[in-house]
Amino acid sequence: MAGQKAEAKKSTNANNVPLFSSKVTDLDVKLDNEIVYEFGGPLGVVGMMLGFPSLMYYFWICLEHHQGKLIVPAVWSVEGIKSFFWNDIWAAIVEGARPTVYAAKIYMGYILFSFILASIMPGPVVNGLPIPSLKGKKLPYLCNGLAAWYFTLPFSAFLHVTGIFRLTDIIDNFGHIMTIAIMWGFTLTTLIFIASHIQGTNHRMSGNLVYDFFMGASLNPRVGVVDLKMWAEIRVPWPILFYISVSCALKQYETRGYITAPAAFMVLAHFLYVNACQKGEECIPTSWDMFYEKDGFMLVFWNMAGVPFTYCYASIYLMKFEETTGVAITHSLPYTVGLFVALLSAYYIFDTGNSQKNRFRMEQNGSFIARNAFPQLPYGHIKNPSYIKTAHGNLLLTDGWWGVVRKPHYTADLVMALSWGLITGFGSFLPYFYVCFFLVVLTHRVSRDMERCAKKYGKDWDRYCERVPYIFIPYVF
Ligand code: NDP
16 A cells, blocks of 8 residues: 555646546557447347337336236236237327327427537536547537536426426326337437448447447537537436426325425435436546447437336335325334435445546546535545556556445445335335346446456456455455
Protein backbone atom coordinates (compact mmCIF):
# COMPACT_ATOMS: atom_id res chain seq x y z
CA MET A 1 0.00 0.00 0.00
CA ALA A 2 2.83 2.39 0.89
CA GLY A 3 4.39 1.67 -2.50
CA GLN A 4 1.15 2.48 -4.25
CA LYS A 5 0.82 5.77 -2.37
CA ALA A 6 4.41 6.55 -3.29
CA GLU A 7 3.61 5.90 -6.95
CA ALA A 8 0.86 8.46 -6.64
CA LYS A 9 3.35 11.16 -5.63
CA LYS A 10 4.58 11.30 -9.23
CA SER A 11 1.13 12.37 -10.33
CA THR A 12 0.10 15.45 -12.21
CA ASN A 13 -3.48 15.54 -10.93
CA ALA A 14 -4.59 17.74 -8.01
CA ASN A 15 -5.76 14.63 -6.14
CA ASN A 16 -2.49 12.78 -6.81
CA VAL A 17 -4.13 10.62 -9.46
CA PRO A 18 -2.03 10.42 -12.64
CA LEU A 19 -3.69 11.34 -15.90
CA PHE A 20 -3.67 8.58 -18.47
CA SER A 21 -2.76 9.38 -22.05
CA SER A 22 -5.32 9.31 -24.85
CA LYS A 23 -3.01 7.03 -26.73
CA VAL A 24 -4.87 3.88 -27.64
CA THR A 25 -2.76 0.73 -27.46
CA ASP A 26 -2.86 -2.09 -30.01
CA LEU A 27 -4.39 -4.26 -27.30
CA ASP A 28 -7.20 -1.72 -26.79
CA VAL A 29 -7.96 -1.83 -30.51
CA LYS A 30 -7.81 -5.63 -30.57
CA LEU A 31 -10.17 -5.99 -27.60
CA ASP A 32 -12.50 -3.36 -28.97
CA ASN A 33 -12.78 -5.20 -32.29
CA GLU A 34 -12.97 -8.71 -30.91
CA ILE A 35 -16.20 -10.48 -31.87
CA VAL A 36 -17.43 -13.10 -29.43
CA TYR A 37 -20.94 -14.51 -29.67
CA GLU A 38 -22.62 -13.67 -26.38
CA PHE A 39 -26.12 -14.37 -25.07
CA GLY A 40 -26.19 -17.73 -26.87
CA GLY A 41 -25.34 -16.26 -30.30
CA PRO A 42 -27.96 -15.57 -33.00
CA LEU A 43 -30.38 -18.20 -31.70
CA GLY A 44 -30.12 -16.91 -28.14
CA VAL A 45 -30.76 -13.30 -29.13
CA VAL A 46 -33.79 -14.25 -31.26
CA GLY A 47 -35.16 -16.00 -28.17
CA MET A 48 -34.57 -12.85 -26.14
CA MET A 49 -36.12 -10.51 -28.68
CA LEU A 50 -39.28 -12.63 -28.78
CA GLY A 51 -39.15 -13.72 -25.17
CA PHE A 52 -38.79 -10.32 -23.45
CA PRO A 53 -41.97 -8.75 -24.87
CA SER A 54 -43.93 -12.00 -24.40
CA LEU A 55 -42.85 -12.22 -20.78
CA MET A 56 -43.76 -8.58 -20.23
CA TYR A 57 -47.32 -9.25 -21.44
CA TYR A 58 -47.62 -12.44 -19.43
CA PHE A 59 -46.47 -10.81 -16.19
CA TRP A 60 -48.68 -7.79 -16.80
CA ILE A 61 -51.74 -10.08 -17.19
CA CYS A 62 -50.83 -11.92 -13.98
CA LEU A 63 -50.64 -8.61 -12.13
CA GLU A 64 -53.61 -6.96 -13.76
CA HIS A 65 -56.11 -9.81 -13.50
CA HIS A 66 -54.75 -12.43 -11.08
CA GLN A 67 -53.27 -10.53 -8.13
CA GLY A 68 -49.74 -11.43 -9.19
CA LYS A 69 -50.40 -15.20 -9.34
CA LEU A 70 -48.49 -16.88 -12.20
CA ILE A 71 -51.26 -18.38 -14.31
CA VAL A 72 -51.05 -21.58 -16.38
CA PRO A 73 -53.54 -23.42 -18.61
CA ALA A 74 -56.31 -25.06 -16.59
CA VAL A 75 -55.96 -28.21 -18.71
CA TRP A 76 -52.65 -29.33 -20.22
CA SER A 77 -53.96 -30.46 -23.59
CA VAL A 78 -53.78 -28.88 -27.05
CA GLU A 79 -57.31 -27.53 -26.58
CA GLY A 80 -56.51 -26.33 -23.06
CA ILE A 81 -53.39 -24.48 -24.19
CA LYS A 82 -55.24 -22.96 -27.16
CA SER A 83 -58.04 -21.76 -24.95
CA PHE A 84 -55.52 -20.38 -22.42
CA PHE A 85 -53.75 -18.45 -25.17
CA TRP A 86 -56.88 -17.01 -26.79
CA ASN A 87 -59.11 -16.47 -23.77
CA ASP A 88 -56.67 -15.59 -21.03
CA ILE A 89 -53.74 -14.03 -22.84
CA TRP A 90 -54.82 -12.63 -26.17
CA ALA A 91 -58.23 -11.37 -25.00
CA ALA A 92 -56.55 -9.57 -22.07
CA ILE A 93 -54.00 -7.95 -24.39
CA VAL A 94 -56.67 -6.78 -26.83
CA GLU A 95 -58.75 -5.38 -24.02
CA GLY A 96 -56.10 -3.73 -21.85
CA ALA A 97 -52.90 -3.43 -23.86
CA ARG A 98 -53.81 -2.60 -27.44
CA PRO A 99 -52.04 0.53 -28.66
CA THR A 100 -54.25 3.60 -28.25
CA VAL A 101 -53.80 7.17 -29.39
CA TYR A 102 -53.94 8.44 -25.80
CA ALA A 103 -51.22 5.99 -24.67
CA ALA A 104 -49.07 7.05 -27.63
CA LYS A 105 -49.55 10.69 -26.65
CA ILE A 106 -48.43 9.96 -23.08
CA TYR A 107 -45.41 7.83 -23.92
CA MET A 108 -44.19 9.52 -27.08
CA GLY A 109 -44.99 12.90 -25.50
CA TYR A 110 -42.57 12.08 -22.69
CA ILE A 111 -39.96 10.77 -25.13
CA LEU A 112 -40.11 13.97 -27.14
CA PHE A 113 -40.18 16.13 -24.03
CA SER A 114 -37.12 14.44 -22.56
CA PHE A 115 -35.29 14.60 -25.90
CA ILE A 116 -35.97 18.35 -26.21
CA LEU A 117 -34.73 18.93 -22.65
CA ALA A 118 -31.60 16.90 -23.43
CA SER A 119 -30.99 19.16 -26.44
CA ILE A 120 -31.54 22.54 -24.84
CA MET A 121 -31.00 22.47 -21.08
CA PRO A 122 -27.74 23.82 -19.68
CA GLY A 123 -25.11 21.53 -18.19
CA PRO A 124 -21.40 20.85 -18.16
CA VAL A 125 -19.73 19.17 -21.13
CA VAL A 126 -17.64 16.19 -20.09
CA ASN A 127 -15.31 14.14 -22.26
CA GLY A 128 -15.67 10.38 -22.52
CA LEU A 129 -12.79 7.91 -22.57
CA PRO A 130 -10.53 7.61 -25.63
CA ILE A 131 -12.43 5.54 -28.21
CA PRO A 132 -10.18 2.93 -29.86
CA SER A 133 -12.21 2.89 -33.10
CA LEU A 134 -11.87 6.70 -33.34
CA LYS A 135 -8.08 6.58 -32.86
CA GLY A 136 -8.33 7.66 -29.23
CA LYS A 137 -10.71 10.58 -29.79
CA LYS A 138 -12.70 11.59 -26.70
CA LEU A 139 -16.31 12.46 -27.43
CA PRO A 140 -17.92 15.38 -25.59
CA TYR A 141 -21.14 14.71 -23.64
CA LEU A 142 -23.54 17.46 -22.63
CA CYS A 143 -24.56 16.48 -19.09
CA ASN A 144 -27.76 18.42 -18.54
CA GLY A 145 -29.71 15.59 -16.89
CA LEU A 146 -29.90 17.39 -13.58
CA ALA A 147 -31.35 20.58 -15.06
CA ALA A 148 -33.84 18.48 -17.04
CA TRP A 149 -34.81 16.51 -13.92
CA TYR A 150 -35.28 19.64 -11.80
CA PHE A 151 -37.46 21.05 -14.54
CA THR A 152 -39.47 17.85 -14.99
CA LEU A 153 -40.39 17.44 -11.31
CA PRO A 154 -42.26 20.74 -10.77
CA PHE A 155 -43.59 20.66 -14.34
CA SER A 156 -45.20 17.24 -13.80
CA ALA A 157 -46.64 18.41 -10.46
CA PHE A 158 -48.10 21.44 -12.26
CA LEU A 159 -49.68 19.23 -14.95
CA HIS A 160 -51.21 16.98 -12.31
CA VAL A 161 -52.53 19.66 -9.98
CA THR A 162 -54.05 21.72 -12.81
CA GLY A 163 -55.62 18.59 -14.31
CA ILE A 164 -53.91 19.17 -17.68
CA PHE A 165 -52.44 15.69 -17.30
CA ARG A 166 -53.33 13.60 -14.27
CA LEU A 167 -50.36 11.43 -13.31
CA THR A 168 -52.81 8.67 -12.33
CA ASP A 169 -53.53 8.28 -16.05
CA ILE A 170 -50.17 6.52 -16.33
CA ILE A 171 -51.25 3.54 -14.27
CA ASP A 172 -54.80 3.63 -15.67
CA ASN A 173 -53.30 3.17 -19.17
CA PHE A 174 -50.36 1.00 -18.17
CA GLY A 175 -50.97 -1.89 -20.60
CA HIS A 176 -51.56 0.41 -23.56
CA ILE A 177 -48.49 2.51 -22.77
CA MET A 178 -46.37 -0.63 -22.39
CA THR A 179 -47.34 -1.74 -25.89
CA ILE A 180 -46.40 1.66 -27.32
CA ALA A 181 -43.05 1.43 -25.48
CA ILE A 182 -42.42 -2.06 -26.92
CA MET A 183 -43.23 -0.84 -30.43
CA TRP A 184 -40.98 2.18 -29.94
CA GLY A 185 -38.16 -0.05 -28.66
CA PHE A 186 -38.20 -2.04 -31.92
CA THR A 187 -38.67 1.08 -34.06
CA LEU A 188 -35.82 3.06 -32.52
CA THR A 189 -33.46 0.08 -32.71
CA THR A 190 -34.28 -0.26 -36.40
CA LEU A 191 -33.83 3.46 -37.08
CA ILE A 192 -30.43 3.55 -35.36
CA PHE A 193 -29.38 0.35 -37.13
CA ILE A 194 -30.32 1.71 -40.57
CA ALA A 195 -28.77 5.14 -39.87
CA SER A 196 -25.53 3.47 -38.85
CA HIS A 197 -25.40 1.59 -42.17
CA ILE A 198 -26.13 4.75 -44.15
CA GLN A 199 -23.59 6.86 -42.22
CA GLY A 200 -20.95 4.12 -42.37
CA THR A 201 -20.47 4.05 -38.58
CA ASN A 202 -20.87 0.29 -38.20
CA HIS A 203 -18.49 -1.14 -35.64
CA ARG A 204 -17.51 -4.63 -34.49
CA MET A 205 -20.03 -6.32 -36.81
CA SER A 206 -20.34 -10.10 -36.68
CA GLY A 207 -21.93 -10.35 -40.14
CA ASN A 208 -25.01 -12.07 -38.74
CA LEU A 209 -27.90 -9.66 -39.27
CA VAL A 210 -29.99 -10.78 -36.32
CA TYR A 211 -27.09 -10.84 -33.90
CA ASP A 212 -25.88 -7.43 -35.06
CA PHE A 213 -29.40 -6.01 -34.71
CA PHE A 214 -29.42 -7.21 -31.11
CA MET A 215 -25.91 -5.99 -30.22
CA GLY A 216 -26.14 -2.86 -32.38
CA ALA A 217 -24.13 -1.44 -35.24
CA SER A 218 -23.25 2.05 -34.08
CA LEU A 219 -21.17 2.78 -30.99
CA ASN A 220 -22.13 6.40 -30.37
CA PRO A 221 -25.19 7.45 -32.38
CA ARG A 222 -26.01 11.12 -31.95
CA VAL A 223 -28.68 13.59 -32.97
CA GLY A 224 -27.30 17.10 -32.59
CA VAL A 225 -25.75 17.38 -29.13
CA VAL A 226 -27.72 14.41 -27.80
CA ASP A 227 -25.86 11.13 -27.43
CA LEU A 228 -28.70 8.67 -27.98
CA LYS A 229 -27.14 5.93 -25.88
CA MET A 230 -26.60 8.12 -22.83
CA TRP A 231 -30.00 9.77 -23.23
CA ALA A 232 -31.69 6.37 -23.44
CA GLU A 233 -29.86 5.03 -20.39
CA ILE A 234 -30.44 7.96 -18.10
CA ARG A 235 -33.37 10.07 -19.22
CA VAL A 236 -35.99 7.54 -20.27
CA PRO A 237 -36.24 4.39 -18.11
CA TRP A 238 -35.70 5.72 -14.60
CA PRO A 239 -37.98 8.78 -14.76
CA ILE A 240 -40.75 6.62 -16.29
CA LEU A 241 -40.25 4.03 -13.55
CA PHE A 242 -40.45 6.76 -10.92
CA TYR A 243 -43.64 8.18 -12.44
CA ILE A 244 -45.27 4.74 -12.51
CA SER A 245 -44.69 4.46 -8.76
CA VAL A 246 -45.90 8.01 -8.20
CA SER A 247 -48.98 7.17 -10.24
CA CYS A 248 -49.72 4.09 -8.08
CA ALA A 249 -49.22 6.07 -4.88
CA LEU A 250 -51.48 8.89 -6.08
CA LYS A 251 -54.14 6.37 -6.95
CA GLN A 252 -54.00 5.11 -3.40
CA TYR A 253 -54.15 8.66 -2.09
CA GLU A 254 -57.28 9.34 -4.15
CA THR A 255 -59.15 6.41 -2.62
CA ARG A 256 -57.71 6.38 0.89
CA GLY A 257 -56.73 9.96 1.57
CA TYR A 258 -53.24 8.91 2.59
CA ILE A 259 -50.31 6.87 1.28
CA THR A 260 -49.22 3.71 3.08
CA ALA A 261 -45.61 3.11 4.09
CA PRO A 262 -44.96 0.44 1.39
CA ALA A 263 -46.28 2.71 -1.40
CA ALA A 264 -44.18 5.61 -0.06
CA PHE A 265 -41.20 3.23 0.15
CA MET A 266 -41.47 2.46 -3.57
CA VAL A 267 -41.72 6.15 -4.49
CA LEU A 268 -38.64 6.87 -2.36
CA ALA A 269 -36.73 3.88 -3.80
CA HIS A 270 -37.40 4.95 -7.37
CA PHE A 271 -36.77 8.61 -6.59
CA LEU A 272 -33.35 7.74 -5.18
CA TYR A 273 -32.48 5.74 -8.29
CA VAL A 274 -33.57 8.31 -10.84
CA ASN A 275 -32.04 11.15 -8.85
CA ALA A 276 -28.73 9.26 -8.58
CA CYS A 277 -28.65 8.83 -12.36
CA GLN A 278 -29.23 12.53 -13.00
CA LYS A 279 -26.96 13.93 -10.33
CA GLY A 280 -24.12 11.63 -11.34
CA GLU A 281 -24.65 11.91 -15.08
CA GLU A 282 -21.22 13.44 -15.61
CA CYS A 283 -19.75 10.11 -14.44
CA ILE A 284 -21.48 8.15 -17.23
CA PRO A 285 -19.29 9.23 -20.20
CA THR A 286 -16.32 7.34 -18.73
CA SER A 287 -18.36 4.16 -18.15
CA TRP A 288 -18.07 0.84 -19.96
CA ASP A 289 -21.45 1.18 -21.69
CA MET A 290 -20.40 4.44 -23.31
CA PHE A 291 -17.06 3.44 -24.73
CA TYR A 292 -17.67 -0.25 -25.45
CA GLU A 293 -21.32 -1.32 -25.81
CA LYS A 294 -23.07 -0.60 -29.08
CA ASP A 295 -26.53 0.89 -29.29
CA GLY A 296 -28.56 -2.13 -30.37
CA PHE A 297 -31.78 -3.85 -29.30
CA MET A 298 -30.19 -4.95 -26.02
CA LEU A 299 -29.72 -1.40 -24.77
CA VAL A 300 -32.44 0.41 -26.72
CA PHE A 301 -35.33 -1.96 -26.02
CA TRP A 302 -34.35 -2.52 -22.44
CA ASN A 303 -34.15 1.18 -21.70
CA MET A 304 -37.24 2.20 -23.65
CA ALA A 305 -39.53 -0.63 -22.50
CA GLY A 306 -37.89 -3.31 -20.36
CA VAL A 307 -36.65 -1.33 -17.38
CA PRO A 308 -39.65 0.94 -16.77
CA PHE A 309 -42.32 -1.70 -17.45
CA THR A 310 -40.83 -4.63 -15.53
CA TYR A 311 -38.93 -3.04 -12.64
CA CYS A 312 -42.21 -1.50 -11.45
CA TYR A 313 -44.00 -4.71 -10.43
CA ALA A 314 -43.67 -4.06 -6.70
CA SER A 315 -45.55 -0.75 -6.97
CA ILE A 316 -48.25 -2.23 -9.18
CA TYR A 317 -48.66 -5.31 -7.01
CA LEU A 318 -49.22 -3.13 -3.92
CA MET A 319 -51.85 -1.13 -5.77
CA LYS A 320 -53.64 -4.07 -7.38
CA PHE A 321 -53.73 -6.03 -4.14
CA GLU A 322 -55.49 -3.16 -2.45
CA GLU A 323 -57.81 -2.63 -5.41
CA THR A 324 -58.99 -6.25 -5.47
CA THR A 325 -59.09 -7.05 -1.74
CA GLY A 326 -59.87 -3.61 -0.35
CA VAL A 327 -57.01 -4.10 2.12
CA ALA A 328 -53.70 -2.28 1.76
CA ILE A 329 -50.50 -4.23 2.37
CA THR A 330 -48.73 -3.00 5.50
CA HIS A 331 -46.19 -4.56 7.85
CA SER A 332 -45.11 -4.37 11.45
CA LEU A 333 -43.16 -1.29 12.46
CA PRO A 334 -39.81 -3.10 12.94
CA TYR A 335 -40.14 -4.82 9.53
CA THR A 336 -40.99 -1.55 7.78
CA VAL A 337 -38.30 0.47 9.54
CA GLY A 338 -35.78 -2.32 8.90
CA LEU A 339 -36.48 -2.14 5.18
CA PHE A 340 -36.20 1.65 5.07
CA VAL A 341 -32.85 1.37 6.85
CA ALA A 342 -31.71 -1.39 4.44
CA LEU A 343 -32.75 0.68 1.42
CA LEU A 344 -31.03 3.84 2.60
CA SER A 345 -27.86 2.01 3.69
CA ALA A 346 -27.63 0.15 0.38
CA TYR A 347 -28.27 3.39 -1.47
CA TYR A 348 -25.43 5.02 0.42
CA ILE A 349 -22.97 2.33 -0.69
CA PHE A 350 -24.38 2.30 -4.23
CA ASP A 351 -24.07 6.08 -4.58
CA THR A 352 -20.65 6.48 -2.98
CA GLY A 353 -19.31 3.28 -4.60
CA ASN A 354 -20.19 4.43 -8.10
CA SER A 355 -18.99 7.90 -7.27
CA GLN A 356 -15.63 6.77 -5.86
CA LYS A 357 -14.69 4.78 -8.95
CA ASN A 358 -16.16 7.12 -11.53
CA ARG A 359 -14.57 10.20 -10.02
CA PHE A 360 -11.25 8.34 -9.83
CA ARG A 361 -11.63 7.48 -13.53
CA MET A 362 -12.59 11.05 -14.37
CA GLU A 363 -9.50 12.31 -12.58
CA GLN A 364 -7.32 10.10 -14.74
CA ASN A 365 -9.24 11.22 -17.79
CA GLY A 366 -8.80 14.88 -16.83
CA SER A 367 -12.58 15.30 -16.93
CA PHE A 368 -13.27 15.55 -13.20
CA ILE A 369 -15.65 18.33 -12.17
CA ALA A 370 -17.03 19.05 -8.72
CA ARG A 371 -20.82 19.36 -8.60
CA ASN A 372 -23.13 20.16 -5.75
CA ALA A 373 -26.11 18.15 -6.90
CA PHE A 374 -28.20 16.85 -4.00
CA PRO A 375 -27.26 14.69 -2.14
CA GLN A 376 -23.45 14.81 -2.06
CA LEU A 377 -22.70 12.02 0.37
CA PRO A 378 -19.55 11.82 2.48
CA TYR A 379 -16.99 9.26 1.22
CA GLY A 380 -18.04 9.71 -2.42
CA HIS A 381 -14.65 11.04 -3.42
CA ILE A 382 -11.43 9.57 -2.07
CA LYS A 383 -8.55 11.92 -1.45
CA ASN A 384 -5.11 10.52 -2.34
CA PRO A 385 -6.49 7.07 -3.11
CA SER A 386 -4.42 3.90 -3.25
CA TYR A 387 -4.45 1.99 -6.54
CA ILE A 388 -2.59 -0.48 -8.71
CA LYS A 389 -0.79 0.94 -11.69
CA THR A 390 -1.09 -1.34 -14.70
CA ALA A 391 1.35 -1.81 -17.56
CA HIS A 392 -1.52 -0.75 -19.81
CA GLY A 393 -1.41 2.70 -18.19
CA ASN A 394 -4.82 2.65 -16.46
CA LEU A 395 -5.07 2.58 -12.69
CA LEU A 396 -7.21 0.18 -10.68
CA LEU A 397 -8.65 1.67 -7.53
CA THR A 398 -8.05 -0.35 -4.36
CA ASP A 399 -9.32 2.19 -1.86
CA GLY A 400 -12.71 2.99 -0.30
CA TRP A 401 -15.39 0.39 -1.03
CA TRP A 402 -13.17 -0.79 -3.89
CA GLY A 403 -10.66 -2.10 -1.38
CA VAL A 404 -13.38 -4.26 0.21
CA VAL A 405 -14.84 -6.06 -2.83
CA ARG A 406 -14.49 -5.77 -6.60
CA LYS A 407 -18.13 -4.88 -7.26
CA PRO A 408 -19.39 -2.99 -4.19
CA HIS A 409 -21.93 -1.03 -6.26
CA TYR A 410 -23.45 -4.26 -7.65
CA THR A 411 -23.93 -5.70 -4.17
CA ALA A 412 -25.60 -2.51 -2.99
CA ASP A 413 -27.77 -2.35 -6.10
CA LEU A 414 -28.92 -5.93 -5.49
CA VAL A 415 -29.80 -5.21 -1.87
CA MET A 416 -31.93 -2.27 -3.02
CA ALA A 417 -33.60 -4.52 -5.60
CA LEU A 418 -34.35 -7.11 -2.91
CA SER A 419 -35.86 -4.46 -0.64
CA TRP A 420 -38.27 -3.48 -3.45
CA GLY A 421 -39.63 -7.03 -3.29
CA LEU A 422 -39.60 -7.43 0.48
CA ILE A 423 -41.74 -4.33 1.02
CA THR A 424 -44.63 -6.12 -0.72
CA GLY A 425 -44.48 -9.16 1.58
CA PHE A 426 -44.48 -12.69 0.22
CA GLY A 427 -47.77 -12.96 -1.68
CA SER A 428 -46.37 -13.06 -5.20
CA PHE A 429 -43.16 -13.80 -7.06
CA LEU A 430 -43.56 -10.83 -9.40
CA PRO A 431 -42.23 -8.09 -7.09
CA TYR A 432 -39.14 -10.30 -6.79
CA PHE A 433 -38.77 -10.70 -10.54
CA TYR A 434 -36.52 -7.64 -10.70
CA VAL A 435 -34.00 -8.85 -8.12
CA CYS A 436 -33.87 -12.35 -9.69
CA PHE A 437 -33.46 -10.98 -13.19
CA PHE A 438 -30.96 -8.38 -12.01
CA LEU A 439 -28.86 -11.04 -10.27
CA VAL A 440 -28.61 -12.92 -13.57
CA VAL A 441 -27.80 -9.70 -15.47
CA LEU A 442 -25.10 -8.60 -13.04
CA THR A 443 -23.54 -12.05 -12.75
CA HIS A 444 -23.32 -12.21 -16.53
CA ARG A 445 -22.00 -8.65 -16.67
CA VAL A 446 -19.34 -9.46 -14.07
CA SER A 447 -18.12 -12.49 -15.99
CA ARG A 448 -17.98 -10.50 -19.27
CA ASP A 449 -16.20 -7.65 -17.54
CA MET A 450 -13.70 -9.80 -15.63
CA GLU A 451 -12.82 -11.69 -18.80
CA ARG A 452 -12.22 -8.42 -20.65
CA CYS A 453 -10.18 -6.89 -17.82
CA ALA A 454 -8.09 -10.07 -17.46
CA LYS A 455 -7.17 -9.81 -21.15
CA LYS A 456 -6.59 -6.08 -20.96
CA TYR A 457 -4.49 -5.95 -17.79
CA GLY A 458 -2.89 -9.45 -17.76
CA LYS A 459 -0.68 -9.98 -14.68
CA ASP A 460 -1.76 -6.65 -13.21
CA TRP A 461 -5.32 -7.94 -13.11
CA ASP A 462 -4.12 -11.01 -11.16
CA ARG A 463 -2.34 -8.67 -8.78
CA TYR A 464 -5.54 -6.67 -8.38
CA CYS A 465 -7.58 -9.83 -7.72
CA GLU A 466 -5.09 -10.89 -5.08
CA ARG A 467 -5.32 -7.50 -3.44
CA VAL A 468 -9.16 -7.50 -3.58
CA PRO A 469 -10.07 -11.21 -3.61
CA TYR A 470 -13.86 -11.04 -3.19
CA ILE A 471 -16.34 -9.89 -5.82
CA PHE A 472 -19.64 -9.26 -4.03
CA ILE A 473 -19.41 -10.09 -0.32
CA PRO A 474 -16.19 -10.14 1.76
CA TYR A 475 -15.15 -13.68 2.81
CA VAL A 476 -18.18 -15.22 1.06
CA PHE A 477 -17.98 -14.65 -2.70
P1 NDP B 1 -18.68 -0.96 -13.53
O1 NDP B 1 -18.96 0.35 -12.88
O2 NDP B 1 -18.31 -2.09 -12.65
O3 NDP B 1 -17.59 -0.75 -14.64
C1 NDP B 1 -16.74 -1.77 -15.09
C2 NDP B 1 -15.45 -1.14 -15.61
O4 NDP B 1 -14.85 -0.34 -14.60
C3 NDP B 1 -14.40 -2.17 -15.94
O5 NDP B 1 -14.58 -2.63 -17.25
C4 NDP B 1 -13.12 -1.39 -15.82
O6 NDP B 1 -12.98 -0.56 -16.99
C5 NDP B 1 -13.43 -0.45 -14.68
N1 NDP B 1 -12.97 -0.94 -13.39
C6 NDP B 1 -13.25 -2.13 -12.79
N2 NDP B 1 -12.68 -2.20 -11.59
C7 NDP B 1 -12.03 -1.03 -11.42
C8 NDP B 1 -11.25 -0.50 -10.36
N3 NDP B 1 -11.00 -1.17 -9.25
N4 NDP B 1 -10.72 0.74 -10.51
C9 NDP B 1 -10.94 1.45 -11.64
N5 NDP B 1 -11.66 1.00 -12.67
C10 NDP B 1 -12.21 -0.23 -12.56
O7 NDP B 1 -19.89 -1.44 -14.38
P2 NDP B 1 -21.29 -1.07 -14.81
O8 NDP B 1 -21.25 -0.02 -15.84
O9 NDP B 1 -21.83 -2.41 -15.14
O10 NDP B 1 -22.12 -0.55 -13.52
C11 NDP B 1 -22.34 0.80 -13.16
C12 NDP B 1 -23.56 0.87 -12.24
O11 NDP B 1 -24.74 0.67 -13.00
C13 NDP B 1 -23.59 -0.19 -11.14
O12 NDP B 1 -24.01 0.38 -9.93
C14 NDP B 1 -24.63 -1.19 -11.59
O13 NDP B 1 -25.26 -1.81 -10.50
C15 NDP B 1 -25.57 -0.28 -12.37
N6 NDP B 1 -26.32 -1.04 -13.39
C16 NDP B 1 -27.68 -1.09 -13.24
C17 NDP B 1 -28.45 -1.80 -14.15
C18 NDP B 1 -29.92 -1.90 -13.96
O14 NDP B 1 -30.61 -2.41 -14.83
N7 NDP B 1 -30.46 -1.45 -12.82
C19 NDP B 1 -27.83 -2.51 -15.29
C20 NDP B 1 -26.40 -2.39 -15.35
C21 NDP B 1 -25.67 -1.67 -14.42
P3 NDP B 1 -11.59 -0.32 -17.75
O15 NDP B 1 -11.54 -1.30 -18.84
O16 NDP B 1 -11.69 1.08 -18.23
O17 NDP B 1 -10.52 -0.51 -16.73
